[in-house]
Amino acid sequence: MSNRNEYDEASYPEVGPLAAPARGQLLLKGVRPYGEGEDVDVLIEDGVIAEIGENLTAEDGVEVLEFDSLVLLPGLVDIHVHLREPGREDTETLATGSAAAARGGFTAVFTMANTAPVTDDPSIAESVWLKGQALNLCDVHPVGAITKGLKGETLTEFGMMADSQAKVRMFSDDGKCVDNPLIMRRAIEYARGEDVLLAQHCEDPRLTADASAHEGATAARLGLTGWPRVAEESIVARDAIMARDYGGRMHICHASTEGTVELVKWAKEHDIPLTAEVTPHHLILTDEKLETYDGVYRVNPPLREQRDTLALRQALIDGIIDCVATDHAPHGSEEKCCEFEHAKPGMLGLETSMPIIAEEFVLKGDCDWRWLAKVMSERPAQIVKLPGHGRPIAVGEPANLTVVDPGKKWTVRGEDLASKSENTPYEEMEMAVSVAATVLRGKVTALNGEVAG
Ligand SMILES: [Zn+2]
Numbered sequence: 001m002s003n004r005n006e007y008d009e010a011s012y013p014e015v016g017p018l019a020a021p022a023r024g025q026l027l028l029k030g031v032r033p034y035g036e037g038e039d040v041d042v043l044i045e046d047g048v049i050a051e052i053g054e055n056l057t058a059e060d061g062v063e064v065l066e067f068d069s070l071v072l073l074p075g076l077v078d079i080h081v082h083l084r085e086p087g088r089e090d091t092e093t094l095a096t097g098s099a100a101a102a103r104g105g106f107t108a109v110f111t112m113a114n115t116a117p118v119t120d121d122p123s124i125a126e127s128v129w130l131k132g133q134a135l136n137l138c139d140v141h142p143v144g145a146i147t148k149g150l151k152g153e154t155l156t157e158f159g160m161m162a163d164s165q166a167k168v169r170m171f172s173d174d175g176k177c178v179d180n181p182l183i184m185r186r187a188i189e190y191a192r193g194e195d196v197l198l199a200q201h202c203e204d205p206r207l208t209a210d211a212s213a214h215e216g217a218t219a220a221r222l223g224l225t226g227w228p229r230v231a232e233e234s235i236v237a238r239d240a241i242m243a244r245d246y247g248g249r250m251h252i253c254h255a256s257t258e259g260t261v262e263l264v265k266w267a268k269e270h271d272i273p274l275t276a277e278v279t280p281h282h283l284i285l286t287d288e289k290l291e292t293y294d295g296v297y298r299v300n301p302p303l304r305e306q307r308d309t310l311a312l313r314q315a316l317i318d319g320i321i322d323c324v325a326t327d328h329a330p331h332g333s334e335e336k337c338c339e340f341e342h343a344k345p346g347m348l349g350l351e352t353s354m355p356i357i358a359e360e361f362v363l364k365g366d367c368d369w370r371w372l373a374k375v376m377s378e379r380p381a382q383i384v385k386l387p388g389h390g391r392p393i394a395v396g397e398p399a400n401l402t403v404v405d406p407g408k409k410w411t412v413r414g415e416d417l418a419s420k421s422e423n424t425p426y427e428e429m430e431m432a433v434s435v436a437a438t439v440l441r442g443k444v445t446a447l448n449g450e451v452a453g
Contacts (some may be wrong), residue, residue, distance in 0.1 A: 002094045003384065004055075009384075009387050009391075012385040012386065013162070013167060013169055013195065013385060014167060014313065014387070015139070015141075015167050015386070015387065015388070016126075016129050016130075016133075016164075016165045016166050016167045016195045017130075017133065017165060017341075018133060018441070019127035019134070019136040019141075020131045021046055021047025021048070021075055021398075021399075021439075021441035021442050021443070022044075022046070022047055022441060022442035022443035023046055024045070024046070024062065025043060025044065025045050025050075025058050025059060025062040025063070025064055026043075026044040026062070026063050026064075026399070026439070026444065027041060027042070027043050027044070027056060027057075027058040027063070027064045027065070028041065028042040028043075028044070028065050028067065028072070028403065028437075029041045029065065029066045029067060030066060030067040030068050030069060030070065030320060030438075031067055031069075031070050031071070031072035031403060032069060032070070032071055032072060033052070033072045034071070034072070034368075034369045034373060034391040034393070035071040035362075035368065035370075035406070036369070036372045037251055038054075038071060039054075039069050039102070040052055040053060040054060040327075041053060041054065041055065041056035042056075042393075042399075042401075043056050043058065044399040044439070044442045045442075045444065046392065046398065047396065047398060047441035047442035047443075048391040048396060048398060048399055048442070049245060049393070049395050049396065049397050049398075049399050050395065051395060052312055052393070052394070052395060061313045063444070065403075065437060065444070065447070067403060067405075067436060067437075070240070070403050070405050070406075070436050071135060071228075071369050071403070071404040071405075071406055072393060072401060072402075072403055072404075073105075073369065073372065073373045073376075073377065073393075073401070073402045073403075073404060074092075074373055074377040074378065074389070074390055074391055074392070074393060074400060074401065074402070075105070075106065075107025075108065075377060075389060075400035075401055075402050075438065075439070076104070076105045076106045076107065076224045076353075076354060076377050076402055077106065077107065077108045077109070077376070077377050077380040077381045077386065077389050077390055078101070078109045078110065078325055078326050078328070078350065078353070078376075078380065079109075079110045079170065079199075079251075079277065079323070079325050079352065079380045079384055080112065080174070080199070080253060080254070080277060080279075080325035080326065080327050080328075081101070081109045081110065081111050081112065081325075081326060081327070081328040081349075082111065082112050082114065082327075082328060082329045082330065082346070083095065083097035083098075083109070083111040083140065083328075084097070084115065084330060085097075085115065085131075086115050086116065086117065086124065086127070086128075087115045087116025087129070087180075088115070089180040090299050090332060090420075091330045091331055091332050091335075091420055092330035092419060092420045092421060093420060094128065094131045094132055094135060094140060094353065095135055095137075096139070096418060096419055097109075097111070097328070097330075097350070097419065097420075098132060098135045098137035098138045098140060099137055099196075099418035099446075099451040100328070100348075100350040100351050100417060100418040100419040101137065101140075101350050102137045102418075102438050102440075102445035102451055102452075103139050103350075103351050103418050103435060103438070103446045103449060104350040104351040104353060104354060104419075104435060104436050104445040105354045105389060105435040105446075106138055106350060106402075106438070106443075107138060107139065107389055107402070107438065107439075107440045108139040108140075108141065108381070108386060108389045108400070108402075109138055109140055109141070109350075110141045110142075110143050110170055110384065111128065111140055111141070111142055111143060112143050112172060112175065113143050113144055113145035113150070113171075113174070114150055114173075114174060114175040114176070115128075115174070116143075116359035118145050118148075118149050118150050119142050119143065119144055119145055119156070120144065120145040120147075120148050120149060120150075120156045120345075121156065121160075121161070122160050122161050122163075122164035122165075122166065122168075122375040124142070125142040125144055125161050125164055125166035125168050125176065126154065126164050126165045126166045128140060128142040128166065129141065129142055129165060129166035129167075130165065131276070133439060136440070136443065136445075137440070137445045137446075137451065138440065138445065139189065139389070139432075139440070141166070141167075141168075141169070141170070141384075141386070142166050142168060143170050143171065143172050143174070143199070144156060144158065144161040144170070144171045144172075145171065145172070145173055145185075146171045146172060146173045146178050146187050146188075146198065147173055147178065147183065149156075149224065150173045150175065150176050152173065152178055152179065152180055152183060152447050153180075153183070153232070155183070155186060155187055155190060155450065156171070157259060158171060158190055158191060158194045158196055159194050160292065162194050162196055168196070169196050169197060169338060169385055169386070170196065170197045170198075170199055170251075170384050171187070171191065171196055171197070171198055171272070172199035172200070172201070172253065173184070173197040173201065174199060174201045174253055175201060175300075175338040176201060176203075176205075177200065177201050177202060177203040177204065177205060177235055177290070178200065179203075179204055179205055179206075179235070181238060181242075184200075184238075184242060185242060185246065187248075188239075188242050188243065188246045188247075188248035188250065189246050189247040189248065190297065191249070192246065192247050192248035194250075195249075195385075196249075197249045197250075197251055197383065197384055197385070198251065199251040199252075199253050200235065200236075200239050200250065200251070200252060200253060201253050201254070201368050202231075202233075202235035202236050202239070202252060202253070202260070202403070203231050203232060203235065203300070203301065204230075204231045204233045204450070205231075205233055206207050207227075207228055207230060207231035207234075208227045208228075208231045209225075209320075210341075211224075211225045211226055211227035211231075211302075212224050212225060212227070212298055212302070212340060212341045212343075212345075213226060213227065213229055213287060213290055213298075213303075213322075213340075214223070214226065214229075214287045214301075214302040214303060214304045214305065215227055215228040216246065216304075216305055217286060218287040218290055218291070219286060219287065219290075222290060222291070222293065222339065222340075223275050223339070224290070224340065227300075227301065227302050229257040229258075229259055229260075229304070229308075230259075230261055230273075232255075232256060232257055232259075232301055233257060233259040233260055233263060236252055236255075236260050236263045236264070237263050237276075239252070239273055240263060240264075240266070240267040240274050241323075241327070241366045242404060243267070243272050243273055243274050244267070244270065244272045245272070248273070249273045250272075250273065250274050250275075251257040251274070251275045251276065251277070251383060252264060252274065252275070252276035252277070253277060253325070254277060254278065254279050254282065254301060254327050254328070255276045255277065255278050255282070255312065255315075255321055256278075256282045256301040256302070256308060256312070257304060257308050257311075258307050258308050258310075258311035258312075261311045261312060261314075261315040261320060261321065264276045264315070264320055264321065264418040265315070265320045268320065269449075270324055275323075275379075275383045276320075276321050276322055277321065277322065277323050277324065277325035277380075278312050278315075278316055278321045278323075278324060278325075279324070279325060279326060279327045279349065280324065280326065280349060280352065280353050280356040280357060281299060281303065281327075281347055281349070281425060282303070282308070282309065282312055282359075283309055283312055283313055283316070283356075283360065284309065284356060284360060285297070285303045285304060285309075285425060286303055286304065286305055286306055286308075286309060287302065287303045287304060289303055289425070290303070290340070291351075293339075293340045293342075293357065295336045295337060295338055295339075295340055295342075295343025296336055296343075296347065296423050296424070296425050296427075297335075297347075297425055298314045298340060298343040298344070298345050298346075299327075299329075299345050299346055299347050300345035300346070302345075306453075313360075313361075315319060315362070316361075316375060317366060317367060317371075317408075322348075322375070322379045322380075322383060323376065323380040323383065324353065324375050324376050324380075325380065326349025326350055326353045327346070327347075327349060328347075328348055328349040329345070329346025329347060329348070329349075329418060329423075330348060330349045330419050330421030330423065331343075331346055331421055331423050332343045332410050332421075333388070333421075333422065336423045346423070347423055347424065347425050348414070348417065348419050348421060348422075348423055348424045350415050350419065351412075351419070352412060352419065352424060352426050352431065353376070354372075354376060354402075354404065354433070354435060355410075355431035355433040355434065356426075356431070357372060357376060357431065358372060358404065358406065358432075358433040359431065359432045359433055362406075363406065363432060363433070368438070369404075377389065377390040377402075388400065395452070398441055399439055399442045400438070400439065400440055400441060401437075401438070401439040402435060402438050402439075403435070403436040403437040403438075403439075404433060404434070404436065405433065405434045406432075406433050407432075407433075407436075408433070408434040408436070409430055409431065409432055409434075410430070410431050410434055410449075411429070411430050411431070412424055412426040412428065412429050412430075413425055413427065413428065413430060414430060420453060423431070434449070436448060
């Protein structure tokens with residue numbers, strides 16, 4: 001398969017003004033980089049990894065975190081979240097979303113443009129970026145809208161947003177599909193010129209009117225209008241061909257079907273610059289969950305069938321699907337505790353994502369921690385050309401790191417999550433793996449489930 005999607009960090013566009021890195025030293029003791037080898041200590045100085053070795057000592061007064069053989073990974077990167085600010089601060093804010101990200105092991109997230117107002121001009125993007133840096137719990141990158149007001153009619157100014165202080169590098173109308181092929185063609189040509197990524201929410205709306213569930217036996221039995229696979233796959237196929245003919249970098253949001261996997265595989269075999277993500281919920285949940293009519297399971301695209309989850313899992317292992325993204329989508333209880341068809345689509349994901357991927361793929365033995373670092377940190381950072389994240393754990397690299405405890409269980413309770421909303425589909429489920437600590441440029445942002453500072 002082609003390496004065309006592997007990028008050289010020297011060619012990445014810069015990021016906006018960053019909060020100052022933590023001054024002084026931080027010493028992490030008893031960690032195993034990528035879960036390999038013997039325990040080592042990692043000394044961080046002024047936000048950069050200064051030394052890795054055995055029995056390192058720090059100067060007096062230096063913060064020391066003592067661990068016992070925990071897994072050290074590059075800080076996780078999520079290129080698909082909804083932090084709801086501006087506009088729906090009753091369900092999530094940049095502060096609560098950043099806290100959830102830090103607790104989940106993330107050092108960078110990309111928050112979608114379907115805010116109110118829509119992130120379709122530089123001033124809104126800059127406001128999100130600067131607020132995120134003031135909080136300094138996680139780098140919150142605003143995603144710019146592809147079309148003004150997400151209306152699918154007029155392109156936004158990619159160049160102005162890319163040049164703004166927010167340094168917008170990814171554009172998406174996520175929540176809606178850019179279904180008009182002429183608008184998408186213009187978008188991809190414009191994006192190629194600006195060297196920004198387009199992320200498509202693949203859903204032909206003419207095939208999903210009133211749909212709330214995957215089109216299949218479960219929806220038929222429950223009397224719910226079906227959302228067929230072809231509504232996703234037809235757009236994936238069209239956009240892959242557009243990327244082939246017009247050359248822009250195209251990313252498929254939340255791949256959910258077996259057919260999408262086949263199309264992404266085809267695109268990669270043909271050297272087309274197409275990448276794809278999958279959510280934890282599309283890897284482990286199916287539409288059988290809908291039997292209870294619980295609105296917490298309504299999501300877009302919908303939970304599908306086992307043949308889809310199996311194909312997506314194998315594709316993630318094989319590298320056909322590039323990365324995991326949560327599509328973290330907070331909603332208030334009044335938006336979820338109602339008739340299934342009226343529930344807002346979306347689920348929380350930031351605090352449960354790594355534990356699910358670690359348990360399903362690493363603890364069960366199909367993959368190792370290096371693979372998890374690839375699909376949850378390195379590839380997502382490469383896809384959006386984000387410098388400083390998803391980097392090797394090595395001297396001289398920025399200290400964006402996640403410490404994972406692969407043996408510490410915890411039980412998911414919506415009310416205990418840092419997120420302002422409680423719509424987790426994993427309520428009362430036991431997770432086998434925990435985040436022990438998250439470090440952003442040398443600053444501890446979360447430690448043993450507590451958000452720092
Ligand atoms: Zn979406």
